[in-house]
Amino acid sequence: MAEAPSLITGESKAGDWRNYERVILPPVKDLHKIEVYEEDGGYSALKAVVKDGKFDPAALTDEVKASGLRGRGGAGFSTGLKWSFMPPVDPEKPRYLCCNGDESEPGTFKDRQIFEYNPHLMIEGIILACYAMTIKTCYLYIRGEYIDYVHHVQKAVDEAYAKGYIGKNILGTDFSTNIVVHYGAGAYICGEETSLMESLEGHRAYPRIKPPFPAQSGCWGMPTTINNVETLACVPLIVNRGAAWFSGIGPERHPGPVLYGISGHINKPGVYEFPTGMLIRDLIEVAGGVRGGKSVKAVVPGGSSTPPLTWDMAKDATMDTETLREAGSSMGTAGLCILDEDTDMVAFTRRIAHFYHHESCGQCTPCRDGTGWLEKLLSRIESGEGYTRDLDLLLEICDQMEGRTVCALADAAAWPVRWGIRRFRDEFAARCKADSFASSEQGDGSVEAQPVL
């Protein structure tokens, strides 16, 4: 088989992005109000599907599959395919949809924009998803820190109930579904799909072993699908404009509009809506360029758990799953963090390690104890007390953690450390003392003071 041509071409795959019209967060004032949303064409997809029968459930699933929509929560799995994993309807068994609004990854802050500015788009998407999978209950799980958005979204849900878009006999048809807004208590791990369901059930949010997958046994052991907020917000757009429109945006294998959360050393950090496949260069440009006109040292393309890219690796890469995989990272949640030339990569890595240490749920041994060890070693290196051997030890601890736990948090904790050291090793090594075993004995036979433990 001939080697596939490189996807890192330095060409944008986002088409005519400079004239892109926003659809997830359109520039409409007070769009969070249901009257404004309806005026803007809101809930027309719902009417078309539920009332006018534009699609039956199976056809709607196929339409979403055809659109090429991939989950926006980090894993990038095909949404339509995920929906089709739901077993056939069993009237004896309830089935659930969970909308995952527990966005907690550092560098990811896109779902809150939907909660704040366009909650009805998400609600409409939820009802359409429930229709496609014949689900009568959706749990909308919002992270506890977003308490203001919880109230804001609850208000939008109440409005939609009052208008008959949710509840019994939606729009006078025999289709009924409910949305329950639920909020967490402040744990990153609740964003992991199975632990979200544990949390929802009132248990300690320990991720579950897979298999069984949620479609077989999810909430309360019943068939469950779980989708990200932004993913579900795309569904009404697909219904209104068609799968072909959606799949025509951005690169073929990872199409659609996407919310880029841009943060770091950038002049205008924030959430930007563009097609997928944007050049990282272009995104830095639309976000006002690097602060102080400095050059970029590193880019974390998809939230803190994705491996950081050096500028050489990032400058010609575009924001889509395949290209970023080739570049050596991952699309994640499209939360870019731009780090300028003055960034202390050791401090940056240490801070990320601190986050995962703090947020490890503590269920599995490698993650519970490994994350703490990573942070302690990185802190020692940051303070100038580390040794060069610590760098290899860090990589070995990453080996001991990756792929050895119930969920992927251990991987998420290990990747930034592993790739931070691999890609910026000189910078790490410059902070380290020579190996203690070689150097602790001084020329006069005295022993060098040991580092404070």
Added chain:
Amino acid sequence: MPQVIIDGHAHEFEAGERLLQFCLDRGIEVPHFCYHPALSVPANCRQCLVKAGLPARDRASGELVKDENGNPVTNYFPKLQTSCSLDLADGMVVHTQYDSEEVSGAQADNLELMLINHPLDCPICDQAGQCPLQIQAYKYGPEGSRFEFEKVHKPKRVQLGPNVVLDAERCINCTRCTRFTTEVSKSHQLSIIGRGDKNYPMTAPGQEFDDPYSMNVTDICPVGALTEDYFRFKARVWEMSHTPSISDFGGKGINVDYWVRDNQILRITPRENLSVNEFWMPDAARLVYQRYNENRPKGPSIGGKASDWDAAYDEAASLLKAANGKVLFLGSAYATVEDNYLLMKLAEAIGSEAPQYISHVEAGSGDDWLISDDRAPNTQGCERLDINPVDPVLLKAKLSEGEIQVLYVLEDDPIAAGVLSAEDLSGVKVILHHYHTTNETLFCADAALPAAMCVETIGTYVNEAGRAQRLRPAKMIRLMNRSLMREAGVGQSRTDRHGTPFDRWFDEGNQIDCKPGWESIPAIAERVGLTLSYKSPAAIMDEVALTLPAFGGATHKAMDLLGVGLEDIGEVV
């Protein structure tokens, strides 16, 4: 039958089995901590990792794919699998740590991580010596640790409840304890609090861990995080002997191990018997351990005055002979089947009516699990010997009418049981086999013969479900006879060879001067002209099993460690 290939050896399995239990059942040790056969499988310790794969099949034809040598190709799972949660599938290929360096390396990696925040205070930890973490770290762990930082600190010496103490730093968060309270005892009193490496099990704020089965968590705790309050710092496990036997706490016949040092029972732990108590026992059945050590008599007495055994036997025999058959024999639901059987023989020889026993059933005092309404361990044994409960009213009437001149009490206390009062016994001679100096009938006894308790004798109890189970001597009494010596594993080849690898013989001061019923009853019988000559309690039980259908098959040999279910004889009255 479907097959699984473990380390190159094919094994047949039944659908629904999981790998770890399958291996453990076949003596293939795979290190593990969180897995327990009675609990759900969370796969959180990550210790039982193995490499596993399924035979590659051609997608179109479904045929097995073979390599150029004709061997089937295995598609290994990309990650190592936790064997506790891995469902066996036909043709599955498994490599454990014996076979794969990748696996043994991963297991060592995991143990290194598990130990970085573990205090390694084994020298002062009660669990040391029987600690799965200690044992498996030596067997499968790394040579040393590369961790050079201060460990995480967590609460120590936390009194979780009346019987359980927590040392959170030792905890490895296997969640066996929380799963026990959630899934088995259903008290839901423990849950993990905190997050990450600051996790540990705890009760809800202000709540006590007063589950009547709380100490089971100390048995299943794979480290020294949860310990029994009564046993903390009492003895190192290697200083004690432990003897598999039966608890005399109540009618459930709980299988236990008695832990003994210096001839004192220091600890009682449950022993696995899936037909009786599974892996568990109530706290109350452990806390009786002092009963076997304290208030024990110092030899026989006649009319309250210390005597020697021969004089006491002579006194008892002369009382029996003088009564002209006007004797009431009280058997005992605390005594073994063998002892009650001999008592029946003695009553028959004396010509008195058949023995009766004092019922210790207290309706409503038990629960629906391992605490029985019946306080005594061998009520069923008495019933099956056709020994019936005594009627206090009838007994008092008989006593006041002078129909009973001698009351012969085997291992019980009629006054404390409320069957009789001291006045009722004023005109009656009493022969008493007693366990304790606190026995309230002792003051009325004309001949008092200290009896061996269940931890010192050999015999059979029948639990309320009709299961005959065998007692073994866990500690020595003064003047061990040949049968006790053999059973306790001492003096097997030479008469002067005392002691086990442990020191159950060591402190003679703690040896109780008492006799098992199967030694003292024949001694008295001999003096009234009845020969009860049995080589050992096993021989008595052989006769019982042979002659009484209610005990069919219940020989000592058949009972072995797990007992024998007896044929149903109907509801016990």
